[in-house]
Amino acid sequence: MARQIVLFNGNRIRATLIMELYAFLWYNNNTKTMRIITFLIIFLCVPCFPQTFLAGELKGTYRKDNYIISGAITVKAGDTLIFEGGSELRFQPMTGILVKGAFFANGTKENSILFTSLKSQTSLSNSTQDPASFYWSGLKVADSTAAVRLSYSMFCNAGVAIALESNTHEIIFDRVVFHKNEFLNLVRQSKPVGVKDDAEYIYEGTGKEMIAVLDQTERITTDDENAIGLNRRPAAMPWFIPVRVSLSCVALVGAGLWISGQYYAEKYDNEYHGQKNPQGAVNARQKRDGMALIQNIGMGLCGVGAGFFSVSFLF
Numbered sequence: 104m105a106r107q108i109v110l111f112n113g114n115r116i117r118a119t120l121i122m123e124l125y126a127f128l129w130y131n132n133n134t135k136t137m138r139i140i141t142f143l144i145i146f147l148c149v150p151c152f153p154q155t156f157l158a159g160e161l162k163g164t165y166r167k168d169n170y171i172i173s174g175a176i177t178v179k180a181g182d183t184l185i186f187e188g189g190s191e192l193r194f195q196p197m198t199g200i201l202v203k204g205a206f207f208a209n210g211t212k213e214n215s216i217l218f219t220s221l222k223s224q225t226s227l228s229n230s231t232q233d234p235a236s237f238y239w240s241g242l243k244v245a246d247s248t249a250a251v252r253l254s255y256s257m258f259c260n261a262g263v264a265i266a267l268e269s270n271t272h273e274i275i276f277d278r279v280v281f282h283k284n285e286f287l288n289l290v291r292q293s294k295p296v297g298v299k300d301d302a303e304y305i306y307e308g309t310g311k312e313m314i315a316v317l318d319q320t321e322r323i324t325t326d327d328e329n330a331i332g333l334n335r336r337p338a339a340m341p342w343f344i345p346v347r348v349s350l351s352c353v354a355l356v357g358a359g360l361w362i363s364g365q366y367y368a369e370k371y372d373n374e375y376h377g378q379k380n381p382q383g384a385v386n387a388r389q390k391r392d393g394m395a396l397i398q399n400i401g402m403g404l405c406g407v408g409a410g411f412f413s414v415s416f417l418f
Contacts, residue, residue: 162204165190167214171221172239178204180246188214188255193221199240199261202249206242210255210278218242219259238262238285244269253279258288266290276306343415350412357404364398 157165158174162182167189175198178184183205186192200206210216220239241261244251250273257280258264264284267274270292280303281288289296298304371391378384 158198169193171195172198172200174198175240176200178202178206178249180204180248183207185209186216188216191217191219193219193223194239194261195221196238197240200242202242202244202251203246205250206244207252208254208256209252212255212278215255215257215278217257217259218261218264219257220261223260241265241284244274249273251275253277256280257282259283261285263287263290268292274306276304278303278305280304347412347415350408350415352408354405354408354412357401357406357408360397360401361405362401364394364396364401368394368398 155168156171156173157176158172160177160179160182161184162178164185164187166187168191170186170190170192172192172194174195176184178201180203184202185207187209188211208216208218239261241258241263242251243266245268247269249269252275254275254277256278259282261284263286264281265288267290280301281298282300284300287295288298288300368391371387371394375384375387375391378387
């Protein structure tokens, strides 16, 4: 029977903590400015990474997500386990994937899949970080009838990234990259295969031909590199970085207007109530209303910026 452990989703926990803490501050703190500042610090500075914990015997299809592998995963004979493009699988030390059935990592050019150590800083957008001190056990294909298809997938910071125990595995590589694995990138029947770091490997076939093809694959540095599909991944800036920076700026500008508007609105309100000159009272009231408008605009900008900043982590 398949077993999946889903301990929490980062977005839900973060949203719950923010709402509870903000409610507590709202009703128990007399300094309004401190409420606003505390709320913004929590909302904008606390990292939000949706995470699902997995372990045990798994099968079925897992959509794009950040997965923490908290225990060894086994794909039993006759079962199929699929991870969709854009997923990141981060393994705790001494955990890995044992395949006796079918295992598919369906990455795409736009949404590749990352297999790496939980302790690693490597991400899909940055594959140049040094390896972590704690390694995971890699992908082990144990049954002679097992089938593995890896598309646009990167294996990082494992002890041995992929181990094949038989000649008859049905193996397909489509743009598979190895990066900073501790001992070996690919092993077949306890014998190392000479595949290099940071080159994309393509192979469709089974048995010794695959190993021979991979043995003959060299790192290409000429203009023919793109034509045969062994080029390095482009180091393009992820879309969400400029978006989140912009949204953070909107939220912070809104917070500044909110705080300053509230401060001066209270100041002119006190002046209005203490004014004995009718004309002075009129002027103070107009200033108070203007500052209240600025305060409301700031609240709106802060809410929009912070809200969409949080939503961006869902993609």
